[in-house]
Structures are given as C-alpha cells and as structure tokens.
Amino acid sequence: MTYDIRPMGDRALLVTTPNPASLATAICGLRLDGVTEAVPAAETVLIRFDPTCNRSNLRRAINELDDLPATTNSRTHVVIPVTYDGEDLDDVANACGIDVAEVIAIHCAPTYTVAFCGFAPGFAYLSGLDPRLTVSRMSTPRPRVRAGAVAIADRWSAVYPRASPGGWRLLGTTTMSLFDLSRTQPAALKPGDTVQFTPVTSVTTSRP
Amino acid sequence: MIHILATGPQSLIQDLGRPGWANIGVGPSGAFDRGALRLANRLVGNRETTACIETLGGGFRLAVNEPTIVCVTGADGPISIITNGVERLTARNAPIALGADEVLAIDSPTFGLRSYVAIRQGLRVESTLGSASTDTLASIGPAVLVAGQEFSLANEAISHPPLDLAVARPISGPLHVILGPRWDWFTPVAQAEFLRETWAVSPVSSRIGIRLIGTALERVESSRELASEPMVTGAIQVPPDGLPVILGPDRPTTGGYPVIAVVVDAHLDRLAQLAPGTSVTFRAVDLG
Numbered sequence: 361m362t363y364d365i366r367p368m369g370d371r372a373l374l375v376t377t378p379n380p381a382s383l384a385t386a387i388c389g390l391r392l393d394g395v396t397e398a399v400p401a402a403e404t405v406l407i408r409f410d411p412t413c414n415r416s417n418l419r420r421a422i423n424e425l426d427d428l429p430a431t432t433n434s435r436t437h438v439v440i441p442v443t444y445d446g447e448d449l450d451d452v453a454n455a456c457g458i459d460v461a462e463v464i465a466i467h468c469a470p471t472y473t474v475a476f477c478g479f480a481p482g483f484a485y486l487s488g489l490d491p492r493l494t495v496s497r498m499s500t501p502r503p504r505v506r507a508g509a510v511a512i513a514d515r516w517s518a519v520y521p522r523a524s525p526g527g528w529r530l531l532g533t534t535t536m537s538l539f540d541l542s543r544t545q546p547a548a549l550k551p552g553d554t555v556q557f558t559p560v561t562s563v564t565t566s567r568p
Numbered sequence: 569m570i571h572i573l574a575t576g577p578q579s580l581i582q583d584l585g586r587p588g589w590a591n592i593g594v595g596p597s598g599a600f601d602r603g604a605l606r607l608a609n610r611l612v613g614n615r616e617t618t619a620c621i622e623t624l625g626g627g628f629r630l631a632v633n634e635p636t637i638v639c640v641t642g643a644d645g646p647i648s649i650i651t652n653g654v655e656r657l658t659a660r661n662a663p664i665a666l667g668a669d670e671v672l673a674i675d676s677p678t679f680g681l682r683s684y685v686a687i688r689q690g691l692r693v694e695s696t697l698g699s700a701s702t703d704t705l706a707s708i709g710p711a712v713l714v715a716g717q718e719f720s721l722a723n724e725a726i727s728h729p730p731l732d733l734a735v736a737r738p739i740s741g742p743l744h745v746i747l748g749p750r751w752d753w754f755t756p757v758a759q760a761e762f763l764r765e766t767w768a769v770s771p772v773s774s775r776i777g778i779r780l781i782g783t784a785l786e787r788v789e790s791s792r793e794l795a796s797e798p799m800v801t802g803a804i805q806v807p808p809d810g811l812p813v814i815l816g817p818d819r820p821t822t823g824g825y826p827v828i829a830v831v832v833d834a835h836l837d838r839l840a841q842l843a844p845g846t847s848v849t850f851r852a853v854d855l856g
Binding site: 366367368369370371372374384396397399400401402403404405406408415476477478479480481482483484485522539541546547550551 | 587590707822833856
C-alpha cells in the first residue's frame, strides 16, 4: 500500500488514510527509533519524530502497513447517559424533518467510535452518526457551552468536556466527567474507543 | 521565598512543556523560546527542564528573602537590580547574585519579546501531565502569575554554574520553512507572494498563534473545506481571510485550515521573540 505521505515541517509527517486511529495505533506498535508520537485526526495521522529518526525508513515502514482493521484492539466501550434537554433539539428536529423523539432515538442507536481528539482537552470526535442527523455548525458559535453538553455537527457527535465556546448543535447533557486531570487517564475517551449514548428519563421535565 | 512584585503584561510558569498528549487533545505548551529557558537554567546550575518564569515585554519585578542566584535570558534589553531604592543595570545571559530584599527588574526589551527568569533550585510548582507549564488555551497548569504571589524553592539545583556569561546573539534573516502539506491549495500567485512578502506581526498575536499582516493569500478553491488535521508548533495556517497564522506552543492539537508551510524546528524559538510590528519573511528550504 502506498500512502499519501507529506512532510509537516522537519520533525513530522502527515499521512492520509481512511483509518487514522488504526494507523496511529499500528505505527506506535512498531516502536520505530526516534518516533515520538502518532496523532490521528479526521482523515490524516501526524507522525512526530526526533532527529535520530531515519525519515526514509519511517516512510517505508508506513507503506508496509497493510490491511489495517477499521477499529483498534485496545478499545474500551464507554456508555454515556444523556439527558436530552439540549437547546437545539427542536431546531435539529426541524432541520432534519423529523420529531424530537426520533432525533433522540436516532442519536442513541449507533455504537460510535472515537475517531480522534482535538479542539480542547478530552474533546472526542465520535464517528458513526446516522446521516439523517447531519446538521451544520452554527454560523456564530455560542460564547459558552456548558461542560457535559452532548452535541452534533456535520458527521460527528461529541461531548464538551469542559465549558468552552462552541458551535455544535446541542442535544442534551451528561453528568459523566469526560476530562479530569486528577485521574491517571484524564480523558474518558481515547481514539479507537467505542461509545454508546443512553437516554436518562427525567422526572422533572416533560416536553410538550 | 520568591516574591512576585509585578508581572508586566503577562508572566507564566513554563518548562519544556507536555508533548505526547495530543491523542487526548492536550497540546504541548512549554517555553515559547526553549533555547532561552534551557540556557537560563544552565547558567544557574539547574537541570535544563526546570520550570522558569516566562515574562512578556517589560515590567516584571521579583524579590527574594535570602541570597539567591537568578538569570534572565531570551529577549534583549535592560535589566537591573534595585537595592534600597537604588537601581543599577546588570547583565542578561549571566548568573546574577540577588541579595535578600533586593529586587530584580526587567524593563522593556530592545529586541525580542519574551524573557526567561531562572532561579537557582527552581520554583516549587505543581506538575500536570508531567509539566508545570501554563497552557493559556487549554487552562492546564498553574494560573497566570499575579503580583503578590510567593513561591518557595524546589531544591532542584544540580551543580554550580559552569560559566558566567553566555553570548546569546539574536538571529535575524528569513524564517526557514518546509512547504506545508496543503501548499497546493494555494494559487501560484499566492505561493509566490507568501515567500516574497514582508509580513508584519499583528498585535493580537499570542502563545496560541502569531498573526501576520500582509497580502491575503488566495486559495485555488475558496469554498473547499479541510477536515481537521493534527497540527504542530510552527505550522502556518491560512484561515479564509488569507492572512497566515503561525501556531505557537499553546495551539490546539488539531486545526481545520490549510497549512501552507511549517517553520523548521531550529527556528521555532525565534517565533517567541517576534514582537508586534516586527517584519517577518520566509525562505523555503529542503528537508536535509
């Protein structure tokens, strides 16, 4: 297999692949001299290295990585309880031409996979969103989205780990802590993990 | 005890940062001018990795209540010791014996922007994910320093300073870059302009990114969207307004704007010293 491999400066390469999380895991598994980090994103993997790394050997080793599994082996399955009380539920339902109950059912149905983390510490981009829930980001992001907000945008779902500005459409909230620096593993979700959202039935709210 | 009397526009605790956590969305942070941090530590006989104070511009003041060796590196410009209200100039890039109740004062740099203050034995600061650095974007690490804050010493010194003055010559000339993974997203005219333009550093620059002012760079397809890509410090992203942003150590770990070029590792420290209004030019170099 020949990947599209491009330099990202003199200390990193950027590799295009359909399975960034798997490729990143596979590269780390090779334990190549001088390779310090493999970071997946949506369609690419960044491979960082120090000056002891032989760049042509690294390129060859990447191209020898064939038949990668679509998922990684060391994955954890994480169940996230969600109270579907998000500000954008009605707007999403309208935009998708379905009712709120269907939005919730469709959002809870899939098993998502953590494709990569970015934007903020512990912010995991979850792939596997049902295409019926494809909505665009807000043209003007909210100045503050609360921690635990469960959201969707484009082909992704995510949970805001901490309060931050944000332009994704808010479906609900979880009380689960997604990022906590006092834990040995601060992030609850890492690339390759699988995620299931389950609705929490609220006793205090009933939607009209 | 170390007493922070004044912080200037921004003073932060920084060491060599926390690389290796991009997988969970945590960026490297760390001293913007890594060489200056290492030098300051060497000159006071600390490990090169010891946390120092990174201070922006002038106005920083520090006092100690027992004799201590300190050192200031990074930007160039006057620094002084104030004893009983009497101020005398002293040297950067050299160990300074600071007496009890004397004040170290950093004035506005004449060259560069960020100074590094190393204190022999280091400051006692908490480490998060292996580093005491303040990440100003992710809010990880110690809070931004405020006047009146006090630190005790960490007892991390390893040896007596091996030399008494380092020659730290500011490097000028174009920043060397490797053409970026999305170089081909830009028109031939934009590619040429990027390398020919004398860019000016915008005043809204920070440790997250250095914004440049100049000719807007045009993309081949203006509406094409880029899926989020992993970023590196020194990556030069071009947002839709066409004006390049050079990513600094507090950058996000991923970004959605095309990277036209990446500053070579050997020139990254120079980014820390790009004061607003400074001119910047780029020269494309080949990978060795």
